[in-house]
Amino acid sequence: MTWEQYAVAWSALHGGFDPRTASPVVRGWIRLAYRGGGLLARLGAGPSAVTTVGLLLCAGVPFVPLLAGAVLVLLASFADAFDGAVAVISGKASRLGFVYDSVADRLGELAWLAAFWVAGVPGWLVVAALAVSWLHEYVRARAAAGGMSGLGAVTVGERPTRVSVAISALVVGGVAGLVHPGWDRTVVVIAAIVWVALGVIGLVQLLAAVRRALID
Numbered sequence: 001m002t003w004e005q006y007a008v009a010w011s012a013l014h015g016g017f018d019p020r021t022a023s024p025v026v027r028g029w030i031r032l033a034y035r036g037g038g039l040l041a042r043l044g045a046g047p048s049a050v051t052t053v054g055l056l057l058c059a060g061v062p063f064v065p066l067l068a069g070a071v072l073v074l075l076a077s078f079a080d081a082f083d084g085a086v087a088v089i090s091g092k093a094s095r096l097g098f099v100y101d102s103v104a105d106r107l108g109e110l111a112w113l114a115a116f117w118v119a120g121v122p123g124w125l126v127v128a129a130l131a132v133s134w135l136h137e138y139v140r141a142r143a144a145a146g147g148m149s150g151l152g153a154v155t156v157g158e159r160p161t162r163v164s165v166a167i168s169a170l171v172v173g174g175v176a177g178l179v180h181p182g183w184d185r186t187v188v189v190i191a192a193i194v195w196v197a198l199g200v201i202g203l204v205q206l207l208a209a210v211r212r213a214l215i216d
Contacts, residue, residue, distance in 0.1 A: 001089050006034050009088045013098075016150045029081065029160075036078065037085020047087035047097055051104050054079030058108035062115040066174030066184060069115050070167050076108060077163045102137070105159060109133055112166040113192075119173060120185030121192045129192050132199035133162055136206060143210040153209035157202020165195045 001009075004020075010030065011018045019030040040050060057076040061069040083101060087093040110130060117126045136157050143152060169191030177184030 001038070003031065003034060006085075006088060009093075010034075010084070013084070013088065013093060014151070017154070026160075033081035033085040034089075036082045038089050040082055041086045041090040045086060047083045047090070047092055048100060050079050050083035050086055051097075051101050054083065055104040055108060058111040061111050061170075062118050066115070066119060066170045066177065066188075069112075070170035070174065073112060073163065073166050073170065077167075080105065080108070102141075106134060106137065109159075109162060109166075112162075115170065116188050116192050119188040121189050125189070125192045125196070129195045129199065132196055132203060133157070136199060136203050139203065139206055139210060143214060146214055148210060148213040152213055153205050155202030155205040157199040157205070161198055161202070162195065165191055165198070 007018065007020050007030075019027055022030070054076040057072045057079065061072050064072065080101075084093075087097055113121075113126045113130050116129075117123060136155070140152060169188050173184040173187035173191070176187045
């Protein structure tokens with residue numbers, strides 16, 4: 001499958017969003033997924049197996065030091081990108097696989113935030129971060145079921161933002177903790193606040209787009 005063919009197929013599965021017109025960073029990430037997914041497909045890997053590997057990587061994040069957790073989150077993010085690419089390239093995309101991938105994404109985020117809690121983030125802040133990110137995805141899913149076409153809006157609270165915040169928090173927090181005990185907790189608390197703030201802004205953006213799409 002060529003890049004052009006992949007972009008068209010990927011767009012059909014992502015609300016009509018064309019990766020060829022995306023920003024250089026987003027386009028580069030999707031092209032990386034295309035190449036990695038192509039390699040895995042040639043090796044015979046199935047999309048659900050790749051999703052499971054990513055979920056298992058996430059499950060280990062709360063149980064390792066922050067810097068190691070950052071590596072696990074990064075590897076899991078690659079798996080999250082590659083599983084969809086494998087599904088498209090191998091022709092194994094399915095509605096059941098889509099649901100499994102979505103559930104795995106939410107459980108992965110739960111594991112990252114559990115690592116924040118282990119690092120010292122207050123439980124209420126962890127719950128708030130989890131709630132705003134899950135609500136973001138729930139609103140989009142219900143709006144799509146209600147007739148909204150496409151994604152509605154690409155907001156500042158999307159999953160790539162959460163991945164970036166999680167990795168940054170674990171890396172910076174891990175290094176800070178090595179420099180001075182206690183600084184790791186401060187960094188991760190700040191990251192959790194940023195997660196919530198961007199999530200709230202993204203939710204407002206999405207709700208506005210949903211209203212425009214579904215208003216009578």
